[in-house]
Amino acid sequence: MAQPSTGDPAALGIQDAPLEQALEQMATATGISLVYDASLVSGRRASCVTDTSPPEALLRCLLAGHPVDYVRTSRGTYVLRSPVRRPPRVGRLAGIVRDGEAGRPLPDAHVRLPDAREFRGTVTDSTGRFHVSGLLPGPHTVVISHLGYRRHEATVYVPPNDTARHEAVLASSPIAADSLFIDADRYGLPSARREADRVPAAPLRAGGAAEVPDVLGAAGSVLGVTASAPYADLHIQGGPPGGHTLRLDGMPVRNPASAGRLLGAFSPLALEGLTARKAGFGALRGNALSGTLELTHDLPAPSDPGGQYGTVRADSRSLGARLQGSATLGDTPVSAMVAGRTSVWDVYQDAGLHDLIDRWSTLDPMLAAAQVSADTSLAGGSLGARTQPSAGFYDLHGALRFDLGPATRLDLSAYHGRSTLGADLVLGQPIGTDLGQTGEEGDGFSLDSSPFKLPTRDEQDWSNTVAQARYQAPVSGRTTATLQAGVSHYRGTAASEVGEVQFTSPSSLRSGAGVAAARQAAHGQEGTSAVTDVLLEGEVDVALGPRWGLVWSGGLTHQRSRVRIGNAFAPQLQHRAHTSRLTTAAEMTIGLGAHVQLDGGLRLTSRPGQGTVFVEPRGALRYDRSIGGLGTVGLSVRGGLYRQFTTQFDLIRDGATAVVPTTRMWLPLTDPLTPPRTYHLAADLTWAPAPRWQIDVEGYRKWQPHLLAIDYPALRGAPTAPAAPTDPSRFIAPSYGFAHGGGLEVAYEGTSLTGSLRYAYSRAERTFPGRFGGRQVLVPWTDPHRLAFTAEVPLGAGLALEATGEGVWGRRWGYRRAYYAYLTPDDLGAAWDERQLDRPETHRLPPRYTLDAGVRFSRSWAGVGIEGRIGVANVLGRRNVADWGLEPHPDGSVSRWTRSLPGRRATVSVRIRY
Known part of the structure; x- marks a missing residue:
């Protein structure tokens, strides 16, 4: 031997x-x-x-x-x-990567552990930090690389149930190459990325402490981005739900409703991460009033020898899987990924989702009475008895990448997702007092000893389909070109049905007029909204010098939209449009010394045949520096003019069977409607005083001299059943307002605790056409004060305790949104002045508190990794108030009743990777 x-x-x-x-x-x-x-x-x-x-x-x-x-x-x-089967004791590795000359942190450095099969690799964040968990104890080789620097390699010992720390200092290295591809958004000063907060793949797939993963719900972890209850509509720094755009691989996706983090439009296993761009985003990032959310598909590196694997994930609401691999076709490396997910509602009805639909499919007696003549009313309580909620969703993702040569590649991807929410409604179980006396008759109906029932079906169905191809290649040693073509299609429908009337109880309605009110309130309705976009875009990136660059882009968008919606208060609206837009944008980056960078951009948009060119100048000034023992500081100031040419409008439903409270429509704006515009001014400060700490501070102001909103009084007074398509200017009117706010986030990463604390303040006001006397009022979608925290405590043996909490104060518009949109003094009588429905800012809701807790575990056996989570959402069991409703009584008085958010619920999820 x-x-x-x-x-x-x-x-x-x-x-x-x-x-x-x-x-x-x-x-x-x-x-x-x-x-x-x-x-x-x-x-x-x-x-x-x-x-x-x-x-x-x-x-x-x-x-x-x-x-x-x-x-x-x-x-x-x-x-x-033979292997000894025992749970491994795992450790963690955390570190920071710095520039060897300036000492400043290096973002986007690639970190690999070649001998760790359970870890594929990561990149450093905007402060140069990286974090790896679930490592087997013992020595590990750490390889760190960054474009323009020498490769760093070291051996680090990872202790069991503890965290090893490593600081890497990279020496610069000149690059000699015929052609070189550099993504300009990934390099430069760390503050250049403060306008683009990134949520990596791990948080998207993990979910919260007691929630299943929801891709868009994870955006709520970004400072300044909030998800309003109960349907988790996203808002960026005080903006309305439609004030931002959402893109998947550069293609628009619409209405990816997540139903209070209980449904989701995308499989977390398919995505590489989410990027949120807030106030002051650059000219190359498109047209939007408040910001953008960008998603990208996750593909393995073609040269990754461990890149072939599969993953299966199951939780109480869905079952998902992912397959990926790398191969070589001739001399061309190819990467592929396919992922899918489907709901398990037909097998197991998640209690949280069931409870949400049940609470939000209530037939409101006040709205039902308002839909018939003013001299009829419903007495005694809500007519809504919600039974048989239904929900379902599925999505499919596929992506391919062909590496055709140095810095030359072709990316193909496709996505299709569909979601449904519905409920079969049965009237006759009042929430409040009894519904009058027995034995009454009216409208030919006999009220005998049976409760009044009216089976009703309401369903919302929406789907998105996206496909795109993107080709990029170097044109010269200093220039790279990109060409992308794709199509996106959205379709949403809303439908309700009425069944037969039955009577089986002595408690019913006060009169036959009430029966008529209920029947009209639940009359059958249908609505459709569809949008198709065909895009062709190109981009040229030119490096003018070591710290000078110019990026130019141009594109053509053809859009076709169709809308046909209505309800008991609003006549049926019909609109069709075929429009095209030409856009071009340029942005120059100028380095002013070692620590200062100036970005200036201009975006131009025209609509062929209309003769108007819309100009949007935008710019940013950034400063970064390592200040001795005070750590690293990054500051950015950004601003500009922003417009939106396809606007989302949420038509509030009549409340009869509103499983989803609004019907969404997208309208490309043409004359006489002028695209809305806003002006942004934003500032961000990032301070890393020590390797384990990071502090972020932000502030913003948005001037909104021209907005558009639905004029509900004009809509309710419009003639019914129009014979011709509806002119949008009949029910959409100008508005104006402002928004300002700021936030603070403190993050800490230690051996025994990792967590963050965030506080955000937001205030936004605007006018609402036809309502509230034309004055500016607080908007309903902001959370004026929001305090949130996350914490993770390692317990050893692959276990960790997780907790997230949130408190929200100052919410207004306490009643159901349909009250403010449709009710008038004639509907409420004397109660109108008492309830002050013309002053929604006075209806302050109580604070909302949530606390979620869970235990995460991870194991690895024979190359198979298992990660799971057991948790409890809303541990305290608080019945947080969502909004209020009004309940009329036989004596003419009106009382208030409460609709609450789901209470305590348990969650379980398991992910298996092999």
Whole structure:
């Protein structure tokens, strides 16, 4: 036997060979001493292709998937044996990467652990930090690379149930190449990314402490982005639900409703991350009033030898899977990914989602009475008895990447998702007092000893389909070009049905007029909104110097939209449009010294045939510096003019069977409607005083001299059943307002605690056409004061305790939104002045508090990783108030009743990766 040796690094290339032969080849190449019983490896085969790696990494690669383990003796001999099955004690690695000359943190440096099969790699964040969890204890090789710097490699010992820390200082290295591809948004000053807060893939897939993953719900972890209850509509820094755009691989996706973090439009397993751009975003980022949300599909690197794997994930609401792999077609590396997810409602009805639909499908007696003549009313309580909620969703994702040469690649991707929410409603179980006396008759109906019932069906259905192709290649040593083409289609429908009237109880309605009111309130309705976009866009990126650059883009968008909606208060609206837009934008980056960067941009938009060109100048000034013992400071000031050419309008439903309280429509704006415009001014400060701490502060102001909103009084007074398509200017009118606010976030990452604390303040006012005397009032979608925290405490043995909490204060518009839109003094009589429905800012809701807690566990056996989470949402069981309703009584008085958010509920999720 050869003298025992620690062995030398070696490269290995073995494809489907007998394991015994592969082990001998590896031992010869590395010079190690290897001892094993032949029966352990008999009949087994192995495949392993690696770059130069240490012997232990090669040994693990060969033994992957086999029930064979190894130990190393004190003299260096490797002994193969049967594995010992016990839960591994795992550790974590955290660190920071710095520039060797300036000492400033390096964002977007690539961090790899070649010998850790459970870890594929990560990149440093905007402050140069990285974090890796779930590592087996022991020595690990850490390889860090960054464009323009020398590769850094070191060995770090990861302790069990603890965190190892490593600081890497990278020396600069000149680059000599014929052509070089640089993503201008990823390099430069760290403050250049403060307008683009990124949520990486891990939080998207993990979910909260007690929630299943919801991609858009994860955006709520970004300072300044909020998800309003109960349907989790996203708002960016005081903006309305339609004030931002959402894009997947550059293509628009509409109405990805998440129903209070209980449904989601996208499979978390399919996505690489989410980028939120807030006030002051650049000219290249499109047209929007408040910001943008950008999603990208996740693909393995073509050269990743461990890039072929599958993942299965299950929770109480969905079942999902992902497959990915890398291959070579001829000389072209190809990466592929396919992922899908479906709801499990037909098998198991999640209690939280069931409760949400049940509470929000209540037939409101006040709105029902207002839909018939003013001299009729309903008495005694809500007519709504909600039964048989229904929900369902599925989505499919696919992506391909062809690496055609140095900095040349072709990306293809497609997505289709569909969601439904509905309920079968039965009237007759009042929430408040009894509904009058028995034995009354009216309208030909006899009220005998049976409760009055009216089975009703309401359903919302929406779907999105997206496909795109993107090609990028270097044009010269300093210029890169990109061309993208794609199509996006959205369709949403709302439908309700009426069943037969039945009577089975002495408690019913006060009169036959009440029966008529209920029947009219639940009359059958249908609505459709559809939008199709076809896009062709190109971009040229020119490096003018070491810190000078110019990016130019141009594109053509053709859009087709169709709307047909209405309700008991509003006549049926019909509108069709075919429009096109030409856009061009340019942005220049100028380095003013080592620490200052100036960005200036201009965006132009025209609508062929209308003769108007809309100009949007935008700019930013950024400063970054490492200040001795005070750490690193980054400051950015941004602003500009912003317009939106396709506007989302939410038509409030009549409340009869509003499982979803609004019907959404998208209208491309044409004459005489002028696109809304806002002016932004925003400032951000990032301070990293120590390796474990980061503090972010932001502030913004938005001037909104021209907005558009639905004029509900004009809509209610319009003639019914128009014979021709509706002119949008008949029910959409100008508005104006402002929004300002700010926030503070403190994040800490230690060995025994990782967490963050965020506070955000927001105030927004605007006018609402036809309502509130034309004065500016507080908007209903903001949370004026929001305080949130997250915390993770490692418990050892792959376990961690997680907790998230949130408090919201100052919410206004306390009654159901339909009250403010449709009710008039004639509907409420004397109660109008008492309830002050013309002053929604006086209807202050009580504070909302939530606390979620859970335990996360992770294990790995024979190359199969298992991660799970058990938690409780709303641990305190608070019945947080969502809004109020009004309840009329026989004596003419009106009382208030409360509609609350779902209470305490348990959640379980499991993810298996192999």
